[in-house]
Amino acid sequence: MPKEQSGANILVEALCDLGVEVIFGYPGGAVLPIYDALFQQKRIRHILVRHEQAATHAAEGYARATGKPGVVLVTSGPGATNAVTGITDALMDSIPMVVITGQVATHLIGSDAFQEADTVGITRHCTKHNYLVKSPETLGNVIHEAFHIATTGRPGPVVVDIPKDVQVATAPYKKPGTINHASYRPQIKGDIKLIEAAVEMLAAAERPILYTGGGIINSGPAASQILRELARITGAPVTSTLMGLGAYPASGEAWLGMLGMHGTYEANWAMNQADLIVCLGARFDDRVTGRLDAFAPKAKKIHVDIDRSSMNKTVRVDLPIVGDVGHVMEDMVKVWKARQHTKADLSAWWTQIDEWRAKKSLSYPPSTTEIMPQAAVQALWNATHKKNPIITTEVGQHQMWAAQHFHFESPNKWLTSGGLGTMGYGLPAAIGAQLGNPNALVIDIAGEASIQMNIQELATATQYRLPVKIFILNNEYMGMVRQWQELTYSSRYSESYSDALPDFVKLGEAYGWKGIRIETPDQLESGIAEMLAYDGPVIVDCLVAKVANCFPMIPSGASHVEMILADDQVSGELDDEAKALV
């Protein structure tokens, strides 16, 4: 019989057994026993954030950049409720995360005790699964199971709520063997018959396209490699969702750029005209499909996803294959080769694609007096891409410009809040990514409004000497909101002006950061160089054109081919059907 130890120690032991190196957290009454256990050990590093929401995003950033699960520790009540946004964000973007929350003692649960919140109730629908642990005897197994669930199948956040008396009470702990869950059994391998059918469809297609997503990143680096192989042997063009950028290299021949609402002309037209769409670890999100009844009218659709509920959710597909996209692609490549298929003659298709490419849909009106935000992102890419940086973003126009103009060559380098679209994600995510990759260049491409949503995290980077960079595309507007108001509400800019902005340079300096302001196009290169030369955290306030719009854009409710390419195509007011869509 192993010796008895406190619940708090059991938790720490279990986390060590699971290989956890970093925890992002914030203390409080209901987790004091755990904090005391952490104090007395050296194996796990605790990173003290300045707000629990930031702990969750930092854990997401860490997870996305390293492939390991992110771990969060917060107190009961407000600690747990503050974490809810990041938990939901992780659910929407399928990020493996385990959140430990303190809870009032078991006999107080339900009594409206101080700092009591119904954490399992509140997080039931924003987690993949959650637990309330009622005895120290079950704690060890629950922690191991929580990690198993968070990291396997379609990854996601798992909350483990631990009452304070359970942290103090003692029980023996033994590392469990492999977890054989009674009901949770994700399907990893795809049905080989379906895979064979998919290969035959691919071999027969005249206008195929590979539509890839975040599932490939989640499957691990090997999946990105096998995607490249699949694209090479089939000769099919590749597009990706926002979440999947980097799985296929932007310099690759088959790359069409991102698709969807702010995707390229060629990617969206190719989706519209394809005769076969192979969806690989993506989920036909509304930002990707545009108007559903006009989506890809000519295409047969194959959908590979680890989550069966993603199949036929919004778009009916001809061939659903449930399984890990990496494994399924590997089998597809094997079958393709075994059947000695050769690359079909897709030259007509590529000629067509090249015509669309010639539209140069990412071009934008140049300016010599103002810094165009797109130009700022390009300059940033020029100056940094050889260093293979990790880019995080906030949410808004800057996020889309980053997705369009920063070109990713490998997975796990692009960290953004896609599904939930959470402003305030980028800085904490950059902190998490930097902790997981101490030597990497990590840059948060930010907006002046979003950055203020977790600005307190400047202190976290200072405390742990993390040399993260923030590059603010400061347009003095909640630009994306303003853009929609311009398109939909005849430029009635209701509450979208960023008034009373702080002096970001001085603000950074107050937190011990270096601050740089870039005001004119001629300062852009030197300002970026100065940022890169500084061995420590830097905040760059880059003043950009104030009312630039992000194009191409598929207005909500429109189809892929109704893309707007430039300002002069912007209408003043949309009808109610369109106004009702997000």
Added chain:
Amino acid sequence: MHIKEGLKERHTLSVTVTNEPGVLARIAGMFTARGYNIESLTVADITEDDSISRITIVTAGTPAVIEQVVAQLDRMVPVHKVTDLTLLGDHVERELALVKVAGTGDHRIEALRLAEVFRANVVDTTISSFVFEVTGASTKIDRFVELMKEIGLVEVARTGIVAMARGKEAI
């Protein structure tokens, strides 16, 4: 602008789940969170060690919605198996109701006569009232309740539907 809705079908689902705290809230909450209907939901454990419960859910939606409901249930961690009994075809559905009827004289006699027709049992009686227990398809219970309204219906309690596929196999 008006909000459109598609044509709905009624499906009976049988769901086996690990009998753990919160599992019912998880399932019921998924229905509300995703805007699905629950017309009836029954739950009770079906194993000797109380480890597994069987939930019978009657839901309505377009075929695409029903397919999603099944998939969404299936991916939940404590869910063992989801069977769409309606899709499976032949199955039996039963419901039990307690129906309280008050009245005197001819009304009492008529109530008892109707109860006999519906094979309802008298499970409680006073000088001026009966409680009937009636089992059967929901439509049968509906009809019984409807008739009792004329006689002196006081209140009704219904269990909701339990269902099972015909034949010798388990789901």
